Amino acid sequence: MPKKIPTRIYLEEDEIPSCWYNLRADMKDKPDPILHPGTLKPVTQADMEMIFCREPVKQELDDTTRLIPIPEGIMDFYRAYRPSPLIRAYYLEKALGTPAEIYYKFEGTNTSGSHKLNSAGPQAYYAKEEGLSSLTTETGAGQWGTAMSMACAFFGLDLTVYMVKISSIQKPYRKALMETYGAKLIPSPSNTTESGRKILESDPDTNGSLGCAISEAVETAVKTDKCRYVLGSVLNHVLLHQSVIGLETKAALDKYGIKPDVIIGCAGGGSNLGGLIAPFMGDRIAGKSQTRFIAVEPASCPSFTRGRYAYDFGDTAKTTPLIRMRTLGNGFIPSANHAGGLRYHGMNSTLSKLYQDGYLEARAAAQTDVFDAAVKFMKVEGILPAPESSHAIMAAVDEALECKKLGEKKVILFGLTGTGYFDLSAYTAYNDKSMSDHIPTDGDLERGFASIPDIPQNK
Amino acid sequence: MPKKIPTRIYLEEDEIPSCWYNLRADMKDKPDPILHPGTLKPVTQADMEMIFCREPVKQELDDTTRLIPIPEGIMDFYRAYRPSPLIRAYYLEKALGTPAEIYYKFEGTNTSGSHKLNSAGPQAYYAKEEGLSSLTTETGAGQWGTAMSMACAFFGLDLTVYMVKISSIQKPYRKALMETYGAKLIPSPSNTTESGRKILESDPDTNGSLGCAISEAVETAVKTDKCRYVLGSVLNHVLLHQSVIGLETKAALDKYGIKPDVIIGCAGGGSNLGGLIAPFMGDRIAGKSQTRFIAVEPASCPSFTRGRYAYDFGDTAKTTPLIRMRTLGNGFIPSANHAGGLRYHGMNSTLSKLYQDGYLEARAAAQTDVFDAAVKFMKVEGILPAPESSHAIMAAVDEALECKKLGEKKVILFGLTGTGYFDLSAYTAYNDKSMSDHIPTDGDLERGFASIPDIPQNK
Secondary structure (H helix, E strand, O other): OOOOOOOEEOOOHHHOOOEEEOHHHHOOOOOOOOEOOOOOOEOOHHHHHOOOOHHHHHHHHOOOOOEEEOOHHHHHHHOOOOOOOEEEOHHHHHHHOOOOEEEEEEOOOOOOOEOOHHHHHHHHHHHHHOOOOEEEEEEOOOHHHHHHHHHHHHHOOEEEEEEEHHHHHHOHHHHHHHHHOOOEEEEEOOOOOHHHHHHHHHOOOOOOOHHHHHHHHHHHHHHOOOEEEOOOOOOHHHHHHHHHHHHHHHHHHHHOOOOOOEEEEEOOOOHHHHHHHHHHHHHHHOOOOOOEEEEEEEOOOOHHHHOEEEEEEOOOOOOOOEEEEEEOOOOOOOOOOOOHHHOOOEOOHHHHHHHHOOOOEEEEEOHHHHHHHHHHHHHHHOOOEOHHHHHHHHHHHHHHHHHHHHOOOOEEEEEEOEEOOOOHHHHHHHHOOOOOOOOOOHHHHHHHHOOOOOOHHHO | OOOOOOOEEOOOHHHOOOEEEOHHHHOOOOOOOOEOOOOOOEOOHHHHHOOOOHHHHHHHHOOOOOEEEOOHHHHHHHOOOOOOOEEEOHHHHHHHOOOOEEEEEEOOOOOOOEOOHHHHHHHHHHHHHOOOOEEEEEEOOOHHHHHHHHHHHHHOOEEEEEEEHHHHHHOHHHHHHHHHOOOEEEEEOOOOOHHHHHHHHHOOOOOOOHHHHHHHHHHHHHHOOOEEEOOOOOOHHHHHHHHHHHHHHHHHHHHOOOOOOEEEEEOOOOHHHHHHHHHHHHHHHOOOOOOEEEEEEEOOOOHHHHOEEEEEEOOOOOOOOEEEEEEOOOOOOOOOOOOHHHOOOEOOHHHHHHHHOOOOEEEEEOHHHHHHHHHHHHHHHOOOEOHHHHHHHHHHHHHHHHHHHHOOOOEEEEEEOEEOOOOHHHHHHHHOOOOOOOOOOHHHHHHHHOOOOOOHHHO
């Protein structure tokens, strides 16, 4: 007799994984190395340590160690809010009338409201261990800035967050939360950095951009004693930390002998998707499963489905190392869609490689369709989802309805990355029917592609 | 060897209680009956059914049945978000350096963000079962309105929420959340009711009040076919539903053989406090324990510590039945403190009786002290608490520091009723040091007491 599957499957505290899983170690064809933008040679530990903390750089450059032990200080941090629940979507299944089983791993039960805390904690921990006294970062939608504020409060570090100016005006409560945790918030562009002053001189009334905020945060980190810069997505060490999501999910499913047929995640820089699928993808690469993997991105910023696979910069100022990835070009200007956390021109290099090699599918979703799914979901499952997470909900609903049509009893798993408490102005726009979809034209894309660097590796 | 106590103790899904516990059945001296305001005789089922749903009224008037089975339809609702975690405050204990063990039952993991959902679900369920098609209610801080919006979406009922006008302006995101769940929000006073129009005529620019919103909601319920009014606190059937909090807490503690020495809850109308302490108070009344119970109320609205024990109306318009309770008088105007959920002139009759009989202690907390405790808590425990809940945090911290002083290893339990995502303007005021305490003068209190009805029962 199979055990009855509860609505919420919780692991025991001592079942939180004690190692992160480094998927790259199990890939037959690995992602291409990060290049130094000056020499166009693979970056070294020393190159990257100028900007980032030591241990995360080591993790970034390590594509051979499968399991990386999680230090006790980080386990202590994880125990403050993990394990997170794996939820059987009984109510959604019933509402859809599907024969499919739907599960979602819910990362929004912590106060930062998203999975970002899984990497914020480790990055703050390593900074403290390495003798630093402060960190800098940028935030757009605010999830990463909030997570870093919490982590820095926990480990006793000062934090400066460059928040895109328009976002700091539109999201005063995000700002208040970070400040209550003790972070210093600076609307970007600001006159605290050279790059900020330069932009303000040419355009005093600019709303700011993520690219500009990154430049300010990096500049401040480099110029400040005992300070480094931290980033919340795109890089492989962030995906490594996020593998706790997938490892916990797999442990919970294994308890009930459940094998997912399809795994779905939203994709911006790729940190949640990469973390969720990691151990399942390892099985697929090893030939132990035939699980399908689906990345869902906004149609307004379609790096997987309409981008190119090329070396590109991570920022619009073209100062970062070069990463080979699915990209719309560092000069691509995504529209002001409400899933701010998915508004990035490029995609993590590991996920990009898996997509190129046919292990990962991708689809783009229009904003209004995403909110249709979000509202359907929240009324029956009782959770207010973040707009980012709702991209995955939409694809899960589509898959479940396909199962209904075909009479197939598949197991669908998706990642619910966070809550939408700070996104209620987006829901208001949806309720008012004043929301639009912002699909870029081919011309918009060509203008973005023109910014991809013209280097031999891209021929 | 005692089992290691995890940070979060989760019950299994099949350990959610299947009956509510009616504490009144075990009280030697029971609370005095509710009186009809016209006849001054105990109200009947028929009197109350004019306004409220049938089954909740039955529960309200039943002070002899100990255990009341929870219908399967409500269990189905509870399984969407329960059991809630009981958390060992390891990080807070360490930060305080106390030998005490601190536990808190966290009711803020559901999207409504508070314990209110525990009674919203049952009240919506009974309305549906009794053939109603819509409900009305009022909301001030917004927690109850949100909970009812979710419950009505779940059970398929229309809901009209009269939201205090100033609150609907100051909390646009609360409003957006309720509307996304499909509720109809009407800023009160409005021109949709006689009582609203009357107030608007005499004062067109009024900010509104809870008393006025109640009058509008009751009037609409009474005048609408297949419609009733629902209330989220103060009444005994609400405390009955909230007993799931205490029952789950006791089951979790029993697993580890933990006996609380002191139990603390914030108190506005009393629904969370009454629910949390119910089974523990039952033991105390039966002589099986010596547990202490502490109610913490805002110093700005001190019904326990500075109120009177008298029959009083529940609303400022003096239209409701009369309840014998600790009260500041229905005409008492509480200041605009940030714990809106605790801004009520009266207190549940059962808790009032327990206080009179010496089973329950009470203390009043000043707003700035409460926020000091809240910020200390959130930095180490990683949870953003509601201002209401933070009253309990403050008392728990005080008790733990007392243990430190005396070298006592007590077990302290408190109720963390909800999250503060919609209260960040209050945190901003705290950060800016623009927050004040609003302690009423003796003159303020006398003006409130003058509104208590002059009836024989109050002699």
